[in-house]
Amino acid sequence: MKRSTAGNSNKWGMYDREQESTGFRKRFKERPPPELRGKAIGLWYAARNKARRYGNSTERDKEMRAKRQASLDRQILGTIQLSETKKQKILQYLDETASTSTEIDNFYNDLKGLEFEHNFLNHINGNIYDKLKRYTQELRDNDEQLDTLYYDEFVKKKNDPNYTEMLKFRHNLPAMKMKTKIVDLINQNQVVVISGETGCGKTTQVAQFILDDWVEKKRGSLCKVICTQPRRISAISVAERVASERAESLGQSVGYQIRLEKHLPRQKASILFCTTGILLKYMESDPTLQQVSHLVLDEIHERDVISDFLITVLRDVIKYRKDLKVILMSATINSEAFSKYYGNAPHLNIPGFTYPVKEYFLEDVLQMTKFSFQKSAKKIFRKDQDFEKSRTEYIEPYIRQLKAENKYGMFVINELLKPQSESLNMHLIYSLLEHICLKDKDDGAILVFVPGFSDIQDLCKMARNSGKFPPHSFIIIPIHSQLSSIDQRQIFNPAPKGKRKIIISTNIAETSITIDDVTTVINCGFIKYKTLDLEMGCESLKPHLVSQANANQRRGRAGRVKPGVCYHLLIRARYEILDKFMQPEVLRERLEDVVLQLKLLQLGEAESFLANLMDPPDKKSVHMSVTLLHRLGALDTNENLTPLGYHMSRLPVGAQPAKMLILGSLFSCLDPILSVAASLGFKDAFQLSMDSTSADHAKLELADGCKSDHLLMHFAVRGYEESTNGYAFCRKYYLSENTLSLIKSMRQQFADMLCDMNFIENHSPRAASHNRNSQNLSLVKAIICAGLYPNIFIIKKHYLLRSVMHEPMKFHPKSILSKETHFESKLGVYHTRLMTQGIQVHDATLVHSWPLAFFGDDFHEGIDNHHHFVVISKKIRFKCSKSTANVVKLMRERLNEILNFMVTHPGPINWDQNTSDNKILSAIIELITSQDMDHLDLSDFDDSN
Numbered sequence: 001m002k003r004s005t006a007g008n009s010n011k012w013g014m015y016d017r018e019q020e021s022t023g024f025r026k027r028f029k030e031r032p033p034p035e036l037r038g039k040a041i042g043l044w045y046a047a048r049n050k051a052r053r054y055g056n057s058t059e060r061d062k063e064m065r066a067k068r069q070a071s072l073d074r075q076i077l078g079t080i081q082l083s084e085t086k087k088q089k090i091l092q093y094l095d096e097t098a099s100t101s102t103e104i105d106n107f108y109n110d111l112k113g114l115e116f117e118h119n120f121l122n123h124i125n126g127n128i129y130d131k132l133k134r135y136t137q138e139l140r141d142n143d144e145q146l147d148t149l150y151y152d153e154f155v156k157k158k159n160d161p162n163y164t165e166m167l168k169f170r171h172n173l174p175a176m177k178m179k180t181k182i183v184d185l186i187n188q189n190q191v192v193v194i195s196g197e198t199g200c201g202k203t204t205q206v207a208q209f210i211l212d213d214w215v216e217k218k219r220g221s222l223c224k225v226i227c228t229q230p231r232r233i234s235a236i237s238v239a240e241r242v243a244s245e246r247a248e249s250l251g252q253s254v255g256y257q258i259r260l261e262k263h264l265p266r267q268k269a270s271i272l273f274c275t276t277g278i279l280l281k282y283m284e285s286d287p288t289l290q291q292v293s294h295l296v297l298d299e300i301h302e303r304d305v306i307s308d309f310l311i312t313v314l315r316d317v318i319k320y321r322k323d324l325k326v327i328l329m330s331a332t333i334n335s336e337a338f339s340k341y342y343g344n345a346p347h348l349n350i351p352g353f354t355y356p357v358k359e360y361f362l363e364d365v366l367q368m369t370k371f372s373f374q375k376s377a378k379k380i381f382r383k384d385q386d387f388e389k390s391r392t393e394y395i396e397p398y399i400r401q402l403k404a405e406n407k408y409g410m411f412v413i414n415e416l417l418k419p420q421s422e423s424l425n426m427h428l429i430y431s432l433l434e435h436i437c438l439k440d441k442d443d444g445a446i447l448v449f450v451p452g453f454s455d456i457q458d459l460c461k462m463a464r465n466s467g468k469f470p471p472h473s474f475i476i477i478p479i480h481s482q483l484s485s486i487d488q489r490q491i492f493n494p495a496p497k498g499k500r501k502i503i504i505s506t507n508i509a510e511t512s513i514t515i516d517d518v519t520t521v522i523n524c525g526f527i528k529y530k531t532l533d534l535e536m537g538c539e540s541l542k543p544h545l546v547s548q549a550n551a552n553q554r555r556g557r558a559g560r561v562k563p564g565v566c567y568h569l570l571i572r573a574r575y576e577i578l579d580k581f582m583q584p585e586v587l588r589e590r591l592e593d594v595v596l597q598l599k600l601l602q603l604g605e606a607e608s609f610l611a612n613l614m615d616p617p618d619k620k621s622v623h624m625s626v627t628l629l630h631r632l633g634a635l636d637t638n639e640n641l642t643p644l645g646y647h648m649s650r651l652p653v654g655a656q657p658a659k660m661l662i663l664g665s666l667f668s669c670l671d672p673i674l675s676v677a678a679s680l681g682f683k684d685a686f687q688l689s690m691d692s693t694s695a696d697h698a699k700l701e702l703a704d705g706c707k708s709d710h711l712l713m714h715f716a717v718r719g720y721e722e723s724t725n726g727y728a729f730c731r732k733y734y735l736s737e738n739t740l741s742l743i744k745s746m747r748q749q750f751a752d753m754l755c756d757m758n759f760i761e762n763h764s765p766r767a768a769s770h771n772r773n774s775q776n777l778s779l780v781k782a783i784i785c786a787g788l789y790p791n792i793f794i795i796k797k798h799y800l801l802r803s804v805m806h807e808p809m810k811f812h813p814k815s816i817l818s819k820e821t822h823f824e825s826k827l828g829v830y831h832t833r834l835m836t837q838g839i840q841v842h843d844a845t846l847v848h849s850w851p852l853a854f855f856g857d858d859f860h861e862g863i864d865n866h867h868h869f870v871v872i873s874k875k876i877r878f879k880c881s882k883s884t885a886n887v888v889k890l891m892r893e894r895l896n897e898i899l900n901f902m903v904t905h906p907g908p909i910n911w912d913q914n915t916s917d918n919k920i921l922s923a924i925i926e927l928i929t930s931q932d933m934d935h936l937d938l939s940d941f942d943d944s945n
């Protein structure tokens, strides 16, 4: 866009100012009709203002916005420059290769005889149903000798005091009382659904029932149970628990396998606890699961994407494997739906036992606390149309009914009628907490559920500032998955005598963490979770009303040791119309990873397969993910895996980090990229701190001015690995040692896999052979950019960003770029953006134009007002002369050929050879590096927008 010549830039761009000012004058003259009096005049102004805001002007607004966006799309965002000598040199390199490039043109032909060909071509051609059909029911013979061995071992166990001691405990579990029923039902049906309250003994008992039954019948050699868990941590702890109940150590009849860690049980007559992800890996090589006799899918009510996906795949598998037993286990919620999905499979519910919990609702709490809602409640829950409708249809009639019944004071009725009574209000929570602590003398722990970290901080601050919760009488413990685990250990210890424990937590304490001594629960009524906005194509993370299932689970937390109390900060009528369950994850999250998985399992076209899910995702959402995978080069136009996509789908990390890993090995800068990919695929090693200022300082110190959250991840891992005292290093920089050591293992796992794929020649993440360029941080940033593309942000002014599609965005406070004042480039890439208060970019790396010119898609040249430019992604424009554009175009073509050849012929590159490929790659690296080092001349930038 041309710089406006006048000093004050015209905010309305091309818009006709003359017309606007006349319109304004005319409206300004408008007066209310003279017959109106008093309040009616006020109403007239209100109506007019509303019409101005939303009324007739919308069409014109749209038009204006389109014009403004079109002009932004013409904005020059950087420069692509080549000196004349450099151009000539590169053209010469390109010429040298002209003769050889034809050999690579048809690289699929060239694959013949390679191991890769066998695997890859098999993959794009086959489908899972052929494999399943080929499975012939082998008549399995049992091994009599082994059967007797296992039988004798089991009989002997019954006299082992360790075993009998545990058995006493097990006999009190509700599941044990139903043992015969459970075993019979499983023996008589291929699929059964078992439900029961948390703690009734599903996870620890059911697999043992099956195994013991087969061993006692002297058929142990034919029994192999796999039990899946949604989380790594539960797979290990359950395996340990079950082994100790059987008076064994891990590795005999019980074992576990999770990503990066395993302790396998014996082959036969055994139970393996593993994550859902591991089961998928097994199915990739053997979809019929030949070695398995019983498959127990646990905690399926959580409705995470992989569980939902597995349930669907298995529906097909059991048609061919008639001897495979499938046991679906869930909490009581919604278990009928699973039975229905499997053609009304028999369903058995285990009645559980918990102490009664008395429930109070908002009206009761207002009566107790005399709390009054102020007009300016800090956090207002954004209400939508459905909410307004339910307010008039259910809530208001309910309040009128309360009034008629006269059970609550008029004060309460008036407060309920205020619309802000249904918003999240931290002052109300605080007021109730004070009421509970000061009025009742019980010393049981109090568990407060709030939506997010900032709410935890607010409540802690209020309690501290009030002086009413002195440390000698109260221990206040915040729980959040990203808070350091040292603080969290206090959670489980009972409070010292005379002190009362107050735990302030997100929904993590609903199921993942169990605190036994809780007797009082405060349910704020809200929960934070991700949803996918299909119009914007953006995920958002915001507080939503809880579902009844969440509310009941929260209530249950108060009755584990004795009768308890639960306060729901919701009007009772609102509680009654809450959704029954939370939406399954597959309807709320992006689907790239699932699509890659289903391609790897050869399940056919994404849309038609995903339509079979229990709750099929929106077609738009599938389409969005397929399109992104196509842009990343993972799928071709027929939605088949490309060679690159085939490699990507096999790496246990999201699509974009996977691509980054492959490019990192090809460009020989793997070490930093391993850290970045592991962090992005797992979680942030930086912890939240109640003292955010010093945490921010520490981060900036470690970042050393690099303007990249991703390089910062690399610095954190490298610093940790190189420090002599890892613990002290982590303390200093607010890092989680636990997360870092897992990231370290993931780096090793990625390196092992890349080595198996033949991209690198040895397993060491830091070996010199694949780290020739790791010191070149400019190149590392370019590879990060290539991996994260097309997630681009454009810096508008100061801290304001926009996406390529013109959505306004800003940096999340945890990104180090949010503290930056000077930006050498207008462009950057990110991995995660979430809608919270506006769209926030959580992690960012500033990049210059060359990396985008090489790795961006949809490259075109153009001319505007006699100025030549190139554009990528349809909207990102760089100033570039015609002759330079031509050279860049040729270089891009050549780079594509080289990369395509590399992914189809994986093998380490010999950088020492003076081949034309190497010359081109070196030229690319040199351009990227020198631009990043020089820091672009800012006079090229047009800041008028």
Ligand code: ADP
Pocket: 173, 196, 197, 198, 199, 200, 201, 202, 203, 204, 205, 237, 238, 241
């Ligand atoms: P469910 O799967 O039905 O929720 P579990 O089988 O996990 O129940 O647990 C049953 C009971 O076994 C629990 O109530 C608890 O008392 C006990 N239990 C489970 N895991 C452990 C463990 N790791 N350590 C001690 N006790 C445990």
Ligand code: MG
Pocket: 199, 202, 203, 204, 298, 299
């Ligand atoms: Mg369980």
